[in-house]
Amino acid sequence: MLAVMKCVVVLLAFVSLAWGQEQHCHCASIITTEEGAGLAYDLPPTEVQDCNNLEACELRCIDEYTVLTNDGDLDFVLENGETVGQVACNTLKPQGYDDVGPLEVFLYYNLCLGPWYYTGFKSQQKLCCVGGEHTPC
Template identity: 40%
Template structure:
């Protein structure tokens, strides 16, 4: 019986110790036909506490800027795709949306699983996808 109580106490203490540390999440979103789509998630980072939202937004803006080379959807990533092509693939595969025209890609930040908030960054060129392929937007 004592072994069962000790085991139960250990499980309860481990469960309590697994609370997540305060984190900042960074994402890229578009609005398409009044729907919000997360088109890319950037790596999260730890915060000291959940009151550091300005730091979270600044870090997300920097991450967005680095990933897109200043908001450029034509920027070529290490995998050989452009940022725009990566987004078109994600939209087609995850959301079953293969065609998009003249969409702006916005950067957002979220801390401690709160709501997403615009971090001030957006694409310098528009996103256009045709059948899941990144194409030049017609002017």
């Protein structure tokens, strides 16, 4: 389990560096497996004025993710016609996660390139991807 958590930290550190902005609130949902962690859903960062307001960043992430995913519903159909679960499978497939699940999807946040924190929010259902396609677990 310690190895998985280290992979989560490394994965989220790379996500932070990819954005290259210093003052932002960033939200990402991830899965964890015995082999490591995968980015399931990445929300665009939001500029902030205060890098000390962790609570505001956390609430923003939960609020935005709740609205976008209909409260973490992997079966919710987005405006593009795909389910939240299918978007997660599409995001995970290039990372080598063609077949995953059943796994919970956890929401994390980061403020101003600081450490990542778990929000306590997770998907309503467990995620299952078979050949990169979202399927019921």
